[in-house]
Amino acid sequence: MSGAVLEAPPLSPTQLALRRLAGNRTAVLASAMVVLFALLALFAPWIAPQDPTEADLFRRLCAPAWADANTEPGFWLGCDGLGRDILARLIHGARVSLSVAALVVGIAAVIGTLAGLAAGYLRGWVDTLVSRLVDTLLGFPYLVFAIGLMAMMGPGLHNIILALVLKEWVFTCRVVRGETLAAREQEYVEAARALGCSPRHIMMREILPNVLSPVLVVATFRMAYVIIMEASLSFLGLGVQPPTPSWGSMVADGRDFLVDAWWVSTLPGLCILALVLAINLASQGLRDAFDPRLHQSS
Numbered sequence: 480m481s482g483a484v485l486e487a488p489p490l491s492p493t494q495l496a497l498r499r500l501a502g503n504r505t506a507v508l509a510s511a512m513v514v515l516f517a518l519l520a521l522f523a524p525w526i527a528p529q530d531p532t533e534a535d536l537f538r539r540l541c542a543p544a545w546a547d548a549n550t551e552p553g554f555w556l557g558c559d560g561l562g563r564d565i566l567a568r569l570i571h572g573a574r575v576s577l578s579v580a581a582l583v584v585g586i587a588a589v590i591g592t593l594a595g596l597a598a599g600y601l602r603g604w605v606d607t608l609v610s611r612l613v614d615t616l617l618g619f620p621y622l623v624f625a626i627g628l629m630a631m632m633g634p635g636l637h638n639i640i641l642a643l644v645l646k647e648w649v650f651t652c653r654v655v656r657g658e659t660l661a662a663r664e665q666e667y668v669e670a671a672r673a674l675g676c677s678p679r680h681i682m683m684r685e686i687l688p689n690v691l692s693p694v695l696v697v698a699t700f701r702m703a704y705v706i707i708m709e710a711s712l713s714f715l716g717l718g719v720q721p722p723t724p725s726w727g728s729m730v731a732d733g734r735d736f737l738v739d740a741w742w743v744s745t746l747p748g749l750c751i752l753a754l755v756l757a758i759n760l761a762s763q764g765l766r767d768a769f770d771p772r773l774h775q776s777s
Contacts, residue, residue, distance in 0.1 A: 506764020512757040520574040529564035568724035591651025599659025699762035
């Protein structure tokens with residue numbers, strides 16, 4: 480034992496990325512805020528102080544408890560035009576926004592990943608078909624596309640998920656196709672091809688694990704956009720229908736009271752802003768941590 484030094488085993492790329500992510504205070508705080516919103520949505524029935532659909536015209540447009548001492552105790556953020564508790568509706572509205580975003584992004588990520596893998600590896604007519612479909616869908620403005628589909632299918636939770644998925648998968652597909660085009664020329668793919676592995680095996684076992692990191696980053700980015708789209712459609716009356724609370728419909732409900740009862744629209748608008756900003760900051764931290772090209776010189 481003549482001064483031998485035991486070297487720690489090298490960290491894997493995932494461990495290095497997680498260490499970089501933990502060192503990003505902004506991303507950590509933003510992630511904590513997203514988790515807080517998720518917990519509120521998950522435990523909404525037990526956390527909400529009142530029934531979000533219970534109306535009482537006697538407390539119509541009552542001010543928040545912290546702004547008016549005459550407000551009935553328990554209604555900390557006041558009531559809307561029908562006397563419904565805004566705090567309870569905000570908590571249950573988080574459930575709608577996050578569940579729609581998670582389902583849309585999750586389904587779109589699966590479809591986009593499979594389509595991108597097939598287009599990038601198989602090339603030929605498969606790549607041409609997928610690429611032309613992606614280009615066609617990208618030619619339509621997102622909101623106009625969603626409004627058109629919702630007008631045909633009718634409002635509702637299931638329809639809004641379907642309408643957003645039909646457009647959302649193209650963003651993951653473009654990223655995965657580009658990553659697959661680069662990966663198919665790598666040595667490990669050439670080795671698997673030389674061993675006689677099938678295209679399915681190469682795509683699912685060799686290439687897919689190497690494209691999951693960018694898929695995770697893209698999915699996180701897109702969640703913020705889907706939340707805005709759901710709120711926009713609900714604001715227009717094409718999304719989640721009353722009496723189910725939704726942040727977008729809550730903003731719409733308070734349009735006529737912006738001067739006398741600003742809290743009806745302002746509070747759900749601030750919730751949308753806070754959640755979207757937190758998701759964007761967290762996804763930016765994920766991109767900075769998991770993109771190896773940003774750390775090649777370190």
